[in-house]
Amino acid sequence: MVAAANLSASLGLWKYSISHQVISDCLKRLKLPVNISGYSARQLWQNMVVDKKRKNDSLRFILPVAIGNVIIVENLPVKIIMEAINSILA
Numbered sequence: 001m002v003a004a005a006n007l008s009a010s011l012g013l014w015k016y017s018i019s020h021q022v023i024s025d026c027l028k029r030l031k032l033p034v035n036i037s038g039y040s041a042r043q044l045w046q047n048m049v050v051d052k053k054r055k056n057d058s059l060r061f062i063l064p065v066a067i068g069n070v071i072i073v074e075n076l077p078v079k080i081i082m083e084a085i086n087s088i089l090a
Contacts (some may be wrong), residue, residue, distance in 0.1 A: 001027065002034050007084035013071070013080035022067065035090035044085050 005023045008014040024034045033087055036044070048059060058074045059081070 003084045003088045004061060004063055005059060006087045007076070007080065008065065010080055010083060011063070011073070013063060013065045023064075033048075035088050037090035039089070040090060041082055045082065048081075076084045 002020070002023055005014065005020065005074050009020070051059070054060065055074065061073045061075070061076065062070050063073050
């Protein structure tokens with residue numbers, strides 16, 4: 001969820017300061033993780049490319065654009081996706 005918010009922010013769909021703070025605070029209150037440890041960005045990427053949200057050869061992402069509002073985005077550059085993955089690695 002944090003990575004999706006960071007990805008949305010990097011695409012200019014949501015301000016980073018809002019996304020990071022709101023989502024991180026919410027997850028922390030629920031005692032859910034905001035970072036991932038024990039995996040490399042490459043390992044996470046390899047799992048994503050076989051995920052059920054794939055459509056043909058394209059990854060689909062559900063990205064927040066406002067509180068309570070999301071959009072589905074496809075065909076994102078790998079570089080931007082990897083930046084989002086790296087943003088949540090502990």
